[in-house]
Amino acid sequence: MSGDHEDASISRRVRRLETLLEEKGVVTGGAVDEVLDAFLAGASPANGARVVARAWTDEAYRERLLTDGTAAVRELGFMDGSFQRLRVVENTDATHNVIVCTLCSCYPLALLGPSPGWYKSEAYRSRVVREPRSVLAEFGLRLPTSTDITVWDSSAETRYMVLPRRPEGTESLTEDELAALVTRNALIGTAAV
Amino acid sequence: MTDRFPPGTRVRTFPHDPPHHTRLPRYARGKSGVVVEPEGRAEVADVSAQGRGDAPVEQVYAVRFAARDLWGEGDHHVVLDLWESYLEACEEERDDER
Numbered sequence: 001m002s003g004d005h006e007d008a009s010i011s012r013r014v015r016r017l018e019t020l021l022e023e024k025g026v027v028t029g030g031a032v033d034e035v036l037d038a039f040l041a042g043a044s045p046a047n048g049a050r051v052v053a054r055a056w057t058d059e060a061y062r063e064r065l066l067t068d069g070t071a072a073v074r075e076l077g078f079m080d081g082s083f084q085r086l087r088v089v090e091n092t093d094a095t096h097n098v099i100v101c102t103l104c105s106c107y108p109l110a111l112l113g114p115s116p117g118w119y120k121s122e123a124y125r126s127r128v129v130r131e132p133r134s135v136l137a138e139f140g141l142r143l144p145t146s147t148d149i150t151v152w153d154s155s156a157e158t159r160y161m162v163l164p165r166r167p168e169g170t171e172s173l174t175e176d177e178l179a180a181l182v183t184r185n186a187l188i189g190t191a192a193v
Numbered sequence: 194m195t196d197r198f199p200p201g202t203r204v205r206t207f208p209h210d211p212p213h214h215t216r217l218p219r220y221a222r223g224k225s226g227v228v229v230e231p232e233g234r235a236e237v238a239d240v241s242a243q244g245r246g247d248a249p250v251e252q253v254y255a256v257r258f259a260a261r262d263l264w265g266e267g268d269h270h271v272v273l274d275l276w277e278s279y280l281e282a283c284e285e286e287r288d289d290e291r
Binding site for chain 1 (some may be wrong): 216217218220232233235238253255257260263264267268269270271272273274275276
């Protein structure tokens with residue numbers, strides 16, 4: 001039994017728990033919302049894009065990022081205090097990476113922002129591990145058959161982010177301009193930059 | 194502590210379908226793959242998800258599977274994070290294809 005998430009029933013349970021915690025004075029009304037709001041306010045794909053732009057412009061940083069993603073993103077002030085490990089996987093001519101969580105919807109929220117609805121859909125989760133080339137084509141990303149595709153199914157405590165390939169003709173762009181090119185889908189691996 | 198499965202070890206996942214939560218997805222049960230790297234030690238989610246406080250802590254490994262070993266077809270690879278107790282060393286010869 002790997003992951004039956006009945007959203008409605010879970011939501012009801014969470015709401016009931018919150019109510020009980022408030023009634024018993026464990027948390028004050030709205031405290032949970034405040035914590036969530038503060039967390040989500042800092043969670044954005046702009047963070048992942050900054051990490052990517054730094055890796056594109058600083059070779060030593062790129063190496064640190066691929067060796068120890070957690071430490072490298074903390075250098076830029078992200079995922080501080082998170083217990084999760086981050087592994088950054090690099091796209092090259094030979095290999096394209098794409099991330100999924102087939103069991104639920106695990107995802108590095110702090111770097112990618114709230115996950116898109118399709119990331120949590122059963123269709124994406126079940127199909128991308130089986131036929132990634134077709135799924136990516138449906139996203140508009142057609143890869144040559146010579147490109148090996150690796151699908152990273154985050155089923156434990158590691159979270160994954162894709163380091164996309166730097167597009168050609170961007171040599172003159174600044175780090176900020178490069179960051180602006182990087183989309184959330186590129187960080188998941190369902191788009192190129 | 195030495196990891197039981199160093200990178201490059203061919204392993205096979207257990208085929209069991211436990212009556213509780215597990216992080217070994219059904220599509221990867223009883224399949225063979227190759228250890229990419231150890232990811233660090235973590236409480237076994239199968240036990241902690243049962244609300245028990247005695248979950249053992251084990252090494253988690255990133256394990257790379259060829260699509261054809263999972264689905265019988267396909268030219269891609271899938272990497273999964275798997276707790277040590279989901280795995281056993283595979284007697285088959287090592288994979289040269291990586």
